[in-house]
Amino acid sequence: MPIAGPSGQTVAVLRTIAVAPVRGVILAGLSLLGLGALLAQVLVLILTTSFGLIFLVPWAVDQARRVTDARRKLAARWDLVYIAQPYTPEPAPPQPDAEGFYPSEGWLYKTPRMPNLYAKIDWMLDDRATWRDFAWLLLNATVGNVLALAPAALIVYGALTVPWGVVLIVLGFLSAPVLLRLHTSGSRALLGPTRRGMRGRPSQWLLDWGHCAGLAGLSLFGLVALVAPRAWRVANYRRRVAGDWCGVPVAKPFATRTTKRDRLFFAVDPVVGLLITVVPVQLVVYGGWGLALPQTWRWFAGPNEPDWAAGWYGQIAGSDWLAIPVGVALVAVGLRLSGPAARLNGLWTRLMLAPSPEQALAQRVRELTQTRAEATDTAEAELRRIERDLHDGAQARLVAMGLGLGALEQLIDQDPGRAKEVLSKVRNNSAKALAELRDLVRGIHPPVLADRGLGDAVRALALDTPLPVKVHVDLPRRLDPPIETAAYFAVSEVLTNVTKHAEATAVQVDIRLVEDALELTVRDDGRGGADMSRGTGLRGVARRLSAFDGVMTVQSPVGGPTTVQMTLRVSEG
Known part of the structure; x- marks a missing residue:
């Protein structure tokens, strides 16, 4: 039961004076723990910058935060001073994309462990409160120890020099509450919330x-x-x-x-x-x-x-x-x-x-001359292909349909049974002609590419590929139709090349837009080797990309894996 009145206040003051030196010793012990956390942070910083042991960073920061949280709790219990948590909210756990991968730092991960680690490190190191904790640990091990241990030191030394040390004992007890209050005020200034964020990262x-x-x-x-x-x-x-x-x-x-x-x-x-x-x-x-x-x-x-x-x-x-x-x-x-x-x-x-400017100009002239010639050759070859496909496919089906309709006209009255058979063949030829025309149109410009864009078109292409294909798309906006068409057929040809030659079991396609460049990367786990970079297919891809200042590189060591990287220049949307 608390004691009320002036006598109760006197007892409370005397109790505070009596326990203040003990509390100072406790704060000194806490400073030793803080010194250990401080040394742990220094060692982790050295190991991180020297050997890349970044997984130790969250552990070291957590140790420091345990010590500073203990000081906040002691301030609330002893001095009735509440110090709010100053840390910024922890980032949300990483979420997988549509293909089940976790993107982080320009890489794709199968599990959220590394992306979560990177996000946690950025959150801790970019928080101003983390560095204020570091400063408090450093000051508490020096100035804070002086404030915490001075009363106990005066009392102990006075007890050893009695009777002359009685004055030191009294001074130690009387100064303890004041010095501990200064310690709490300094701790609140450093360990409390701040209105300013970090100027750098x-x-x-x-x-x-x-x-x-x-x-x-x-x-x-x-x-x-x-x-x-x-x-x-x-x-x-x-x-x-x-x-x-x-x-x-x-x-x-x-x-x-x-x-x-x-x-x-x-x-x-x-x-x-x-x-x-x-x-x-x-x-x-x-x-x-x-x-x-x-x-x-x-x-x-x-x-x-x-x-x-x-x-x-x-x-x-x-x-x-x-x-x-x-x-x-x-x-x-x-x-x-x-x-x-x-x-x-x-x-x-x-x-x-x-x-140099002269070299760049000459290089640009040569590049434009070559890409114009290659674009012309590609267009002529495409027209010849379309003409050949029409002549050998849909045109032949339509001619057969015309002959069948002529025979049907003669047989419909004379031999109805035979007429039904001819009509069935005409219907089959009609369906085949329609399918061939659709394939031809899809080869010229797939409808899904025009309706849904490059990302969904490549995903649809992956579904038609006999191999399991993972597609990761990072496109903040739609691109110009010619660029999307070139990129689509480039990926299509590479996937065809992988299916024919790579002997792969899995393929990954990455599509991302970086400033004014569209980057396409196709990786497989196949056998690799020289066969992967030969043939007219990849040469055709290179010609198609060159019309857009595009380049293609193939890394295919013997035994695999194979990586095909393609880059196209795009205009600002």
Whole structure:
């Protein structure tokens, strides 16, 4: 039963003063748990940037949130200060598409495990509250411990120096509630909700750093590509990487040969390209492996420190305590610089590998001349095919129908039984002629393509294919009819080629629109080999695509699998 009145208030105040030093000791123990969570986050950051162990990120963030949630509960219980949860809502679980796949980061997954992991990492790292928790853990292990342990330290030291220490004991008890109140106020400022969001995306910083590390490796590989017989393939790959990783698209040359500029790029890139990307890479590597990890290892290993944790490793200006914060700061700076460094590397690649204006103009003229000739040849061949199909198919059926109707006219009065037989044959020829005309129209322009668009047309095509075909479509809008027709027949021819030659058991078709390019990818699990890239069918596909600035590449190693990639340029809708 609570005690009312002034005496009850006095008892409550005395009780608060008496238990405040004990609560400070409890907060100090919580700070030790927070220090462990802080070190876990640092180690996971190092392991993630060094070895790609991203699955550890949610675990480390959860450990930190457990400690901060405990501090919020203690604030509500001891000081009646409610600190609301500051975290943004957790993202919804990934949902499969129409084909049962889970799209994430430009890839398709059969299960939601990896997409869910990526979404959770982005949610945690891009939440400002996560980094405020990190700051609270760091401050609580230093300033917070001073506020929490100062009263207990005064009381213990005063008890050891009685009678002169009586003043220290009194001061310790009287200062404890005030210092703990300051601790709660600081915790509420850092652990409560914030109105501002993150200015950047830390998850994107990690991805950019990985791109920088990859670009540094590609720069060193330039020494090998310099003497490679088909160095133009490596140059085209660098052009594609500049667009995908750096956000700087680089045009590909029309000719498939290695130019002097390609050789010059491979000769200079190991120096220039490496200088551009080595700064953020080394900041993260040295900050993590050179400072934070060695010093942490020394603390866990004991007084017998290894040789690699001294001097430049695990120390700053001879101080062990500065190693962790400076190491973390270097890692943060390296991650933040990764994006600009990657873009600068892309600009350097475009400067060296992009065709000059004169070359681009000459290349465009040659390309238009060739595509116009190929489009004319394709149109003439298509007209000849239609004429041949009409002559050999529907026209012959119609002639047979005319002869049958003439005979029917003579037999209908003389021999009704024979007339019924002739009428049955005429009806069969009519049905066959209609079916052949429908097939011919479908070969010219399928009705489902005009009515439902490219995605549904390819799905209908997959249903008619004898192999199981998975189709994934990412088209935010309808495309121009000529482009949809070219893409449809390109996929149709590739599926026919797979059915005839691949000996596959499953096929996957990916269709997506990326800015001004329509990307078509057909993958199968067949035997692969040279037969997959031969024949007039795929050459016809290449000619059809060339009319739309399209290109086709076939990767078909012996033993499989085979991947056919096709790209068409589209106009803005």
